[in-house]
Amino acid sequence: MESHDGAWSLKEVQKLEGHTDRVWSVAWNPAAGVAGVPAMLASCSGDKTVRVWEQNPSSSSWFCKAVLDETHTRTVRSCAWSPSGKLLATGSFDATTAIWENVGGDFECVSTLEGHENEVKSVCWNASGSLLATCGRDRSVWIWEVLPGNEFECASVLQGHTQDVKMVQWHPTMDILFSCSYDNTIKIWAEDGDDDWHCVQTLSEANGDDLTIKVWETDSAKMMSGDGYVPWSHVCTLSGYHDRTIFSVHWSREGIIASGAADDAIRFFVESKDGSVDGPSYKMILRNEKAHDMDVNSVRWSHGENRFLASASDDGTVKIWELVPVI
Amino acid sequence: MVSELINANPVVYEKKERRVRSTPSCVDEYAVEPIDQLEIFDHLRDIKDPEHPYSLEELKVITEDAIEVDDSNSYVRVTFTPTVEHCSMATIIGLCLRVKLMRSLPSRYKVDIRIAPGSHATEAAVNKQLNDKERVAAALENPNLVDMVDECLAPSNGLAG
Numbered sequence A: 001m002e003s004h005d006g007a008w009s010l011k012e013v014q015k016l017e018g019h020t021d022r023v024w025s026v027a028w029n030p031a032a033g034v035a036g037v038p039a040m041l042a043s044c045s046g047d048k049t050v051r052v053w054e055q056n057p058s059s060s061s062w063f064c065k066a067v068l069d070e071t072h073t074r075t076v077r078s079c080a081w082s083p084s085g086k087l088l089a090t091g092s093f094d095a096t097t098a099i100w101e102n103v104g105g106d107f108e109c110v111s112t113l114e115g116h117e118n119e120v121k122s123v124c125w126n127a128s129g130s131l132l133a134t135c136g137r138d139r140s141v142w143i144w145e146v147l148p149g150n151e152f153e154c155a156s157v158l159q160g161h162t163q164d165v166k167m168v169q170w171h172p173t174m175d176i177l178f179s180c181s182y183d184n185t186i187k188i189w190a191e192d193g194d195d196d197w198h199c200v201q202t203l204s205e206a207n208g209d210d211l212t213i214k215v216w217e218t219d220s221a222k223m224m225s226g227d228g229y230v231p232w233s234h235v236c237t238l239s240g241y242h243d244r245t246i247f248s249v250h251w252s253r254e255g256i257i258a259s260g261a262a263d264d265a266i267r268f269f270v271e272s273k274d275g276s277v278d279g280p281s282y283k284m285i286l287r288n289e290k291a292h293d294m295d296v297n298s299v300r301w302s303h304g305e306n307r308f309l310a311s312a313s314d315d316g317t318v319k320i321w322e323l324v325p326v327i
Numbered sequence B: 001m002v003s004e005l006i007n008a009n010p011v012v013y014e015k016k017e018r019r020v021r022s023t024p025s026c027v028d029e030y031a032v033e034p035i036d037q038l039e040i041f042d043h044l045r046d047i048k049d050p051e052h053p054y055s056l057e058e059l060k061v062i063t064e065d066a067i068e069v070d071d072s073n074s075y076v077r078v079t080f081t082p083t084v085e086h087c088s089m090a091t092i093i094g095l096c097l098r099v100k101l102m103r104s105l106p107s108r109y110k111v112d113i114r115i116a117p118g119s120h121a122t123e124a125a126v127n128k129q130l131n132d133k134e135r136v137a138a139a140l141e142n143p144n145l146v147d148m149v150d151e152c153l154a155p156s157n158g159l160a161g
Helices: A220-224 B037-044 B090-104 B123-130 B133-139 B143-153
Strands: A008-016 A023-028 A040-045 A050-055 A062-068 A076-081 A087-092 A097-103 A106-113 A120-125 A131-136 A141-147 A151-158 A165-170 A177-181 A185-191 A197-204 A213-217 A233-238 A246-251 A257-261 A266-271 A282-288 A296-301 A308-313 A318-325 B067-070 B075-080 B110-115
Touching (some): A008 A282, A141 A177, B090 B133, B123 B133
Antiparallel strands (some): A050 A062, A097 A106, A257 A266, A266 A282, A296 A308, A308 A318
16 A cells, blocks of 8 residues: 655654663553653663663753663663653563662662573563563463562463464553564453462464564453453454564554564555445554665653654664654 | 484585685775675575584585575675574574674664575474564573674684684
C-alpha cells in the first residue's frame, strides 16, 4: 500500500551517545515527563551498562544522568520501569535481573533476582507494579512478587515453551501475561486465584516469519466483567512492508503502531478506515529509512500526550524523535 | 571435545589460484572500491574448518560463487556447504563466517548466512540460529565458543598442513 507520507514527518529531536556497544532496549519512565517532573529514559546495552537520561526542563535537551555499571557482567538486554517510576528492572545475559531504585537522582541496585539458568531476555512489570515477569533462554517465565522493603519473591515458574522465551509483556489493565518464544508460539498466562498461574491459550502461526506484524483481538470488556477467559484471535497481518527482521513494535495511545527493523528504518502504521474488509486493516503512514546507521532494536512511544518516540540501535545510540503532521 | 571426528576423511580440494588485482593507471586516492564477491571470498577462504587442518576453501565448504553481494545496498549473503549432512559443526562454521565478516566489513553491511539448501539434515534449524541476532550475540559472549571461533579465524602460520 502506498504510504501517505506527505502528511507526516519524523523529526529527530536528539541523538544520545555514550554507550560503547549496541543498545538493545529503551524505556520511558512513566512517572516522569508530567507535572513538572523532567522526562526520563533508560537504555540498556551490550556494553553491560544501563544509562539513565533526563531532559533538562529549561533547555529541553537531554543529558546522561547516570550510568548503572559494575553490576551486570554481560549484555543488559531489557529494562523496564515500575509503574510508579521508582524502580527500574534490568535483565541481563548474565542470568540475573537487577532492581534499581531512584534515590534522589542516584540509582542504587537494591536487589538482584537469581533463578534463571542462563540469559534473561526480557523483563516487564504488571499494571499495578505488584508483579515483575522475566523470561530467558532456559525456556521458562518467572513471575516475581514485589514485597515491602524492595524484597522480591518468586511467585511462579512457568514452563511450557519448548525453546527460548524471548519476550514477556503484561496486558495494560489485566493481570494476564504474554510470552513470545523461539518455538514460534505466544503463550498467554493467567492466574486462577492463589498464585496458580497456568497457560490459558497458545497462539501459533504456521507461517510465522519475522517480516510481518500480526494483530490479535479479544473482547476485553467481557473478560473484565468476570465472564471468564475470552480467547484472543488473529485479526490482521501487515505484510509486504518490511524486508528485514522487525525487532520491535509499539502502539501509541492514539493507535499509531511504530516498528523498528533490521534495515535501519522506523515505520508507522494506522488503522485504515477503509470499511471494505472484515475486521481492521492498517496502512503505513511513514517510513523513515535511515533512522539509524544500523539495525533498530527497540522503538518506544513516550507516555505523555505528545508524539515522542525513542529508538535504540546497533549503532550504539538512542534517538528521540517527534512524529509531526505536515500541513 | 568430540573424541571421534564427524567426518574423518574429508575431500580436500585444490585451492583456487588467487587473482592479483591490477592497479589502474589513474589512481583516485579518495575513490572507494565497491566490495565484490572476490573480496568477500578473500575474507572467508582461509578460515579453518573447526575439525580438520584445512581451510573452508580447501574443503569446498565455501566457494566464490556461493557469495552474493550487492555493495550499493550493503548486502551480502553467504551460502555454505558442510562436508557431511549431519555435521554438528555447521553452526560453528556459520558463526565463524558471521564473525569474520562482522570484523572485516563496514558496519553498514547486512549479512545473511545460510546452509546450501538440501545439504544438511536440520537446515532450517541451523539457518534460524545463525540469523537470530540475539542468540548469536549471547553465543559470542561465551568464552569457550569465542576461543573456538578465534582459532578457526587465526591466520595459519604458513607451515604445510
